Amino acid sequence: MPRPLALSIPQRIPALLGPNGLGESVLRWSLSHGVRIVIIVATTYVLSRAARRLVSRLEQRLRTEDAEAGRSPQRSKTFAEVSRSVVMMAAWVIASLLVLGELGLDLTPLIASASVVGVALGFGAQSLVRDFLTGFFVLLEDQYAIGDVVEIGQVTGTVERFTLRMTSLRSEDGTLHNIANGTIQRVSNSSAGWARALVDVGVALEADLRQVWEAFTTAGEALLADQDVGGMVLEPPDILGPQVMSESQVIVRVAIKTQPGRRATVARAYRHEVKGVLEESQIPISSPSSMMIVEPDGKVLSMSAPAGDGSGSGQRTVSSGSAGSAAGSEPDADDGPHFLSH
Numbered sequence: 001m002p003r004p005l006a007l008s009i010p011q012r013i014p015a016l017l018g019p020n021g022l023g024e025s026v027l028r029w030s031l032s033h034g035v036r037i038v039i040i041v042a043t044t045y046v047l048s049r050a051a052r053r054l055v056s057r058l059e060q061r062l063r064t065e066d067a068e069a070g071r072s073p074q075r076s077k078t079f080a081e082v083s084r085s086v087v088m089m090a091a092w093v094i095a096s097l098l099v100l101g102e103l104g105l106d107l108t109p110l111i112a113s114a115s116v117v118g119v120a121l122g123f124g125a126q127s128l129v130r131d132f133l134t135g136f137f138v139l140l141e142d143q144y145a146i147g148d149v150v151e152i153g154q155v156t157g158t159v160e161r162f163t164l165r166m167t168s169l170r171s172e173d174g175t176l177h178n179i180a181n182g183t184i185q186r187v188s189n190s191s192a193g194w195a196r197a198l199v200d201v202g203v204a205l206e207a208d209l210r211q212v213w214e215a216f217t218t219a220g221e222a223l224l225a226d227q228d229v230g231g232m233v234l235e236p237p238d239i240l241g242p243q244v245m246s247e248s249q250v251i252v253r254v255a256i257k258t259q260p261g262r263r264a265t266v267a268r269a270y271r272h273e274v275k276g277v278l279e280e281s282q283i284p285i286s287s288p289s290s291m292m293i294v295e296p297d298g299k300v301l302s303m304s305a306p307a308g309d310g311s312g313s314g315q316r317t318v319s320s321g322s323a324g325s326a327a328g329s330e331p332d333a334d335d336g337p338h339f340l341s342h
Contacts, residue, residue, distance in 0.1 A: 033103070033104075037099050040095055041099070044091050062079060082164065134184060135163065135166075138162075139164070143189065146159050148190075148192070148261075149189075150188060151187070153183075153185070155171065156171065157171035166178050167181060190263065193260065194258065196258070197267040199253070199270050199271060200254075201254070203283060204248070204249060205246075205248055211283055212250075212252060213239060215274070216237070216274060219270060219277045220237035223256075229269040232258050233266055234258060237256045241253070249286030
């Protein structure tokens with residue numbers, strides 16, 4: 001260090017620490033702006049901690065509700081994470097802007113630039129924002145959760161994965177469908193609370209409906225007594241009565257209230273019980289009134305149903321129409337006859 005500069009430093013110290021020196025300026029700034037910055041940071045920290053505790057309490061409440069309903073804790077966990085992130089980000093962004101203002105920076109150009117960028121991002125990513133908003137409200141309103149069987153649009157399946165941006169459904173054939181939450185217009189949840197299995201059973205037109213009613217009641221009692229399926233049934237089967245009548249059969253409908261997601265299992269078990277009871281009671285089951293056989297050359301052979309005495313006799317007539325006009329398919333679709341029941 002040059003000697004003249006080294007000798008001048010001690011002489012400048014009193015001036016720097018004097019009434020109008022740098023020290024007094026730093027002290028004045030610290031007592032005004034510095035204290036404000038400390039207050040801003042401390043207040044933001046306290047408020048963020050309080051908000052996190054509030055979100056944690058809300059999460060515990062949601063978890064208790066999910067546990068009582070037998071649902072997955074995914075809803076409460078995701079809601080808590082999203083709420084914490086939003087609260088923390090909003091709090092510290094506001095605090096940062098206030099601190100920059102205390103440092104003397106002009107925030108007007110910064111806010112204007114942020115507004116322009118926000119508008120540009122809003123136009124470019126509006127579908128993404130819509131996906132996140134829709135996913136958040138789906139989560140908040142508990143419209144569905146992982147493991148629920150839902151129908152979204154034309155797709156039906158089990159919810160395998162859910163995020164704020166998309167929902168993944170696994171259909172019965174194993175296909176995984178990824179659906180953006182912003183495109184969801186209607187959701188049908190088969191796993192919410194309870195489900196109802198509607199079972200239609202056809203009996204012959206000449207069958208006594210009183211005997212049919214007794215047989216269906218017996219089948220319902222057997223269903224409730226089943227060790228594997230009985231626990232899935234919430235109420236005894238409700239026999240609604242004849243649903244459709246034709247020249248050869250009567251369709252009787254039965255409604256069964258089941259646990260969520262057990263509708264198909266209970267319906268299959270009830271059909272099994274009904275078939276056994278009908279056979280034991282010798283109640284005739286309906287059979288198709290006619291059959292249409294499509295030959296490989298396109299001709300349609302119409303055969304009447306077997307007679308009621310079980311002889312199996314019937315008339316056979318040949319139609320001059322083709323398969324394309326009578327069966328709604330092309331005559332050369334394959335090389336074998338098609339059996340279509342009316």
